Amino acid sequence: MEEYLQVVPSELEIIKQDVEKKNSELEKKIELLEEEKMHLRLDVDVQKLEAEKLKKGKNKVEEDLDSLKTDYKKLRVSMRTAGLGKTSEQWRREI
Template sequence: MNAELEKKIEQLEEEKMHLGLDVDVHKLETEKLRKGKNKAEEDLDSLKTDYKKLRLSIRTAGLGKTSEQWRQEIREEKYRSRNSAMKLKASLSKIEEMKGRIEELESTLRSCEIRTEHLEINESRQSEQLHHL
């Protein structure tokens, strides 16, 4: 019976170690996703700033242009505006995706921490039982 308890304790300690590693991996993944989310938000802010500057330059620039030059500039601005809007949508989508992944990882992390806690309690109980024998 002592050998069984010792074997069970060894198994629990090994499982605890693996869960600890899993927790560390999940923490690293969560941090990586947070950094990616922050970068995407910075990119989004930069795009918004560029868009505002572009709108301002459209209003203040271009005196003395021909009709064709104006039409060409308008086409280019529409193209840039569409590109900015698409980048903005892609960034927002990526942010939402990252938020979802972060929530999943945080949930998994909580699960692993709870499981580790239960294993530590079981290990403690089994150690106490072993000492009482």
């Protein structure tokens, strides 16, 4: 007779198994989310570095442009002082 008896888990044991299964699934999801969070932080760090690099490059270009403008103004003044800034029409009148 004992051969035909089955062990039937109690309702509490079934609920406990379900909870443990859900807990395991949630732990896996948490691990995946934490890994994704880490990757997103790395992406943000990379983007911040790229933005900083672009900003420095922009500042350098602006400084170079300002320097070129200053040099151009100095050159124009030097040319006027030396008489080299005249147009061909002005040279003809002078000759």
